[in-house]
Amino acid sequence: MAAVKQTVEHVASLEKYKHGFVTDIEQDFAPKGLNADIVRFISAKKNEPQWMLDWRLDAFERWLAMDEPDWAKVSFPRIDYQDSHYYAAPKEKVGINSLDEVDPDILETYKKLGIPLREQEVLAGVIGSPRYAVDAVFDSVSVVTTFKKELAQVGVIFCSMSEAIREHPELVKQYLGSVVPVSDNYFACLNAAVFSDGSFVYVPPGVRCPMELSTYFRINAENSGQFERTLIIADRQAYVSYLEGCTAPMRDENQLHAAVVELVTMDDAEIKYSTVQNWYPGDPETGKGGIYNFVTKRADCRGDRSKVSWTQVETGSSITWKYPSCILRGEGSSGEFYSIAITNGRQQADTGTKMIHLGANTRSRIISKGISAGKSSNTYRGLVSAHPKAKGARNFTQCDSLLIGKHCAAHTVPYIEARNGHSKFEHEATTTRLSEDQLFYAMQRGLSQEEAVQLLVNGFVKEVLQELPMEFAVEAQKLVAISLEGSVG
Amino acid sequence: MLSVSNLHATVGETEILKGLSIDVPAGEVHAIMGPNGAGKSTLSYVLTGRPGYEVTSGTVTLDGEDLLPMAPNERAAKGLFLSFQYPLEIPGVPALTFIRTALNAQLKARGEPEIAAPAFLRLARAKAAELKIDFEMLKRALNVGFSGGEKKRMEIFQMAMLSPRFLILDETDSGLDIDALRIVSDGVNALRSPERAMLVITHYQRLLDYIKPDRVHVLAGGRIVASGGPELALELERDGYDKYARAA
Amino acid sequence: MSVAAALKARNASALPSRRDEDWRWTDLRGLIRVLPEPSAPFNGIVVKGAFDRLADDHRVLVNGGVTRIEVAADRKAAVALRLIARGAGTHANQVIVSLAAGARLRLLETYESDGGSLAHTALTIALAEGAALERVVLAADHEDAVTISQAQVTLAPTADYGQTLLSSGARRQRLETRVAHPGGRASLRLDGVYVLAGKRHTDHTSVVTHQGLDGTTAQLTKGVVRDQARAVFQGKIIVSEGADHTDARMGHHALILSDRAEVDAKPELEIYADDVACAHGNTVGALDEDALFYACQRGIPEDEARAMLTEAFIGQVVDRIWFEDARKVARAWAAERLRA
């Protein structure tokens, strides 16, 4: 119980949304609105080659012809796509070479967020503690990427997407849009036209990336959207673990975050992708403000026996619309999806995964834990499909929802499509509320109600938490607790 | 009776049996002992023709008749019975229905008349009583929700009902307490006869106190690496398999 | 537009299509470009029906019609309801069933066709307090037929409703059940069995809305598909705000016995109340190879072992039919389809 107590005390010392501050710096904006000139403006700002501009303009054309999707179980006022800045960057020259050139206010921001941007700070940590390299994306641009040199020594490319377009055009051309095609869906298409920055990772054949890579996304500017684009390629027998964190200031207006993440694994390669998403969820009482998190994440397991594992802890955003997916193309390839999605206040989340079994003997595993509290709505939506050629495909899905309070909603919407007689799909789902009996039991042993809730919730999500890298798991556990504060009683 | 010669078998890509030979004459009980993963269960599956267990070379005959081309049910009709290490659960099929279907299928395959329901039920009651099995349990779906010990007992009950000629017991003693072990052994011993033979696979010598073997073989690394009389089992109990595992 | 309205307006382009979420796996618009002519009235003789012997009231609608089944308070009835299509025309049936308080009804329903007909049946079924209804539906359609049956069931508190669908598919076959569940210790059992071969299709769709405290729903559907057949299961349980102490369980389990058959499933939960216990389970796969080997090792030939295991698989649903004679009919039907 000591450990629980500690957690509880720690949590109590944290404020509700601790990342809600604003950094006051000079920003460079694109004019509000969206048209072909804005697309050209963004491309020019980034010194992009002509082929990249052409790609964006083509995407923009297609986007104009598309309709906003309406099938997710979320409702929100129509977005005015003309009322937002599609580019916002700290006033700095592009291509910073050393941390000393970064605006001290930004460094301070990341320090406050607990993200180590100085390599020596990481190194000065506890001996033996795992190191991780960081790409810090501030609104539309990557401000710094750490440990690049050390990674380069083993051949790992880790840099911002803007830099990759300039420095590694052959790789970008080969893979960009190859997993999530330009016109895959409305938000992905918008992203293709106006994407700002994001991370690029290439791990060459046979290399096990020597440290965790991470990107930390921060929306700071007002009236702006963030459209990052991430591309990770693990070549034959390569391995990389990648973490993504996100926060934003508390603002009254809604801000759009429409990211695209593409993962590619070749033969025997593995990518482990973890997300702790803590965008500002909006005001819990009125629902005002908060991030619209409309994200397309997809992995293409091209290689035989390759593997992708998605782990996500979704606690923030006013609306989440997100389905990290795996196309299991390679023979014997496997996909995993571990998810904790917590909604409170007036949040709405519609999240899940797609496991598309194309190759023989492909495997997938889905563990989803949804918790709804307050007046929120939490939907698991997932697709598992096996095509006629996917003989020996296997899926196991466990999908549990926990309800806390009388005015929240939990939905489970799985789609299962089996198209051959040699595959095996198992799906289980439960919806329950926090057990009164267990709560009483814990309280009888001396825990307060809040503590007891946390204890039980931690038990409920444990299976997923343990999939996260150590440091993230601790962080995530705290987040879970904070997100549910005030949900009982 | 059963004769296995230079048997090689693979599961998936891996070769598990690597030139195994053994002869069990009619009327005899042979024990096979060996460390975990030696290939004991694999041998029992290869003999009974489980799909996925592929014989790459060697021969297996029962009374001179080649077993390898036969389907599992044809081998069963020849009198081959395997008491599974992990008996399967058959949801929706009552134990009695299952056994009666099996018995009639075997009789039919041998060109003998099927057994009528009253005679079958009489036989089942008698055998159940001998093995101290609650008759009501036989009306439930086979093995579904049964404990480990109950499943093993149900294997022996099926054996008694089907009265096979060649018996393979794969770790039948695991999961049984002393009383159950005695009941099960009595059931097995009741089937000992000059026309029958058996292969008793076990990890522990304990079972062999009840079912006395004529010969004991050590299976390690997919081969029989040593054979001897009952005293070999005692030696293994005392010294373990190290010596043989190294030899393999 | 609803199917009924589209047929009434004789407008094929108003039929539901795969773009309608509810019909994503049962596309009618893509299938039916031109509506068949209205069915001609039928004057011939119909042969005996599967449930004739089990009922004292026989209702036969051939090529469309309307029938009302009413059971007075505390009375009992057994009705054999036959919805028959002769020829290849389009027609609609309407069935209105009402049970007064404490009434009991066995409704034994069959769908029969002999060609490329397009038939729609709308049923409204209402149970007053303490009424009990068991509905057994045997949909034995022709392989060229398109049969859409849509039942709207309304339960009063303490009513007891049991249903078992038995279907062997058609060119398109949809058996839809929507239940307004008031809670109040009303209990609902919604079961289904399908056994499909050839290129047949069936779609078991249900929506249960729990609207009040203390309701139970138990749903179990099992099916076997072979050849190039396609089965669709869509089950949705909605628990409205305030419908606490709802206990709702849904299971769908399918065996695919060929390379080219397909099973699509969407077991959905939509929950707006917190004090509930809801669960669903879904499995799709081949017959358990280990169980098959086990049976063969005991001497049972493989074909027979397969038949035994699949019959047992289906039998677990059939055994839940309350009315023993109907259970026998169902069991015989399943055995025949499985051994065909």
Ligand SMILES: Nc1ncnc2c1ncn2[C@@H]1O[C@H](COP(=O)(O)OP(=O)(O)O)[C@@H](O)[C@H]1O
């Ligand atoms: N289905 C299988 N696929 C792959 N390897 C298997 C399979 N079954 C058994 N093996 C392997 O074969 C070896 C022998 O297993 P088994 O016959 O079960 O040993 P024993 O019964 O002697 O403990 C072990 O190494 C085991 O891992």
Ligand SMILES: [Mg+2]
């Ligand atoms: Mg074994």
